[in-house]
Amino acid sequence: MPTPIRRARARVFVDASTVDLTGEDLVTEFAWDMTATGLVQADPDGDGARIVCGQEIGDIVVTAELWDAAPPLATDGWQDVAEVSVAWRSAFMDFATTGDGENPAAQLELPGPGDYRLRVHGRNRDDGDPRDDDALVEEYLIQVWPAPRAGPVTAKSTSRTAAAWRAR
Incomplete structure (x- = not known):
């Protein structure tokens, strides 16, 4: 039975409709194309991925979990x-590099460099941009586990x- 190993959660400020998942160099520069999933794309050179959001600018909640195998x-x-x-290529996944005193940067520690699978869940993606103060918060769950490469x-x-x- 797959087991969760560790978890990190943060309120993340989104700018330009994306959450960048980065490694040690904290830069994810690649030509992105969300036509495959409409949600997430991996950097073809490794050590990064990008989640595309419903909001262009605003606060969202991101939870990242490391599992020992594919979770259900x-x-x-x-x-x-x-x-x-x-x-x-790194020993961590950073998903909130724009931390401040109120919302600290968040990282998920990984066992080390290697091939991983990312499963990204998103909700409240269609609730407007900009959001009203009483609107539901856009939220993402990222599950990560060691796995061979696949499409x-x-x-x-x-x-x-x-x-x-996906239509772009």
Whole structure:
């Protein structure tokens, strides 16, 4: 039975509609194309991935979990769920590099460099941009585990946001 090893959670400020998942160099510079999943894409050179959001600018919540093997697929309560493989070169995954005193940077410690699978879940992606103060917070769950490389997979896609990104 797969077991979660560690977890990190943070409120993340989104700018330019993306959450960058980065390694040691804290830069994810690659030409991105969300037509495969409408949710997440891995950097083809490794050590990075990008999640595309429904908001262009604003606060969201991101939770990242390291598992020892592929966790059970759970799509209930999520609008979109997709997986990609990444050849990670670092010992951590940073997902909130723009931390401040109120919202610190967040990192998920990894066992080390290697091939990993990322399963990203997203919800509240279609709730407006900019958001009203009483609107639901856009939220993402990233599950990470060691796994051989494989192509992108979309397990669920029901948001208008994902449909729009896939159509570009």
